[in-house]
Amino acid sequence: MLLTTLCYIEKDDKYLMLHRVKKKNDISHDKWIGVGGKFEEDESPEECLLREVKEETGLTLTDYRMRGVVTFISNKCETEYMFLYTATKYEGSLIECNEGELVWVPKKEVYDLPIWEGDKIFFRLLEENCPYFSLKHRYEGDKLVETSLYRTDWKSG
16 A cells, blocks of 8 residues: 655735656546655654655745545555645745646646546535545546545534
8 A cells, every 4th residue: 555645835816836747657647636746664654744745835824724635446456544734834946846847836727637537526525624634545547436535514613
């Protein structure tokens, strides 16, 4: 199994997104996703998040939160457990990413981009400000064939 993080950094009603165009044999080639990547040995999700965001963007996150866990099952690759984050504050300046092009995309335009079908579900949950969710997606090739959603809508205080 594969453990990963993914983060959508927010600014001025936009998400920082990565257009995956630079790596060969990339299952997400030409798709638009957030920034993040694979855990290194002994990393926590937060350590992986901070390291990957810094490596891919040059930014140091100063305010972020975990929004959910997404499980990907595919007939093309191993099962992946992705810890999904959003971030609203950071320090530093953007650098060139060796995996693709970093672009600030207006949130209302995200659905018009070539994104994974299952990502549309978690974007809706982010829009609804769902406090925490767990999604399970099953893909056959690029086609989403099954999804399950577990969400919590608790209110603190």
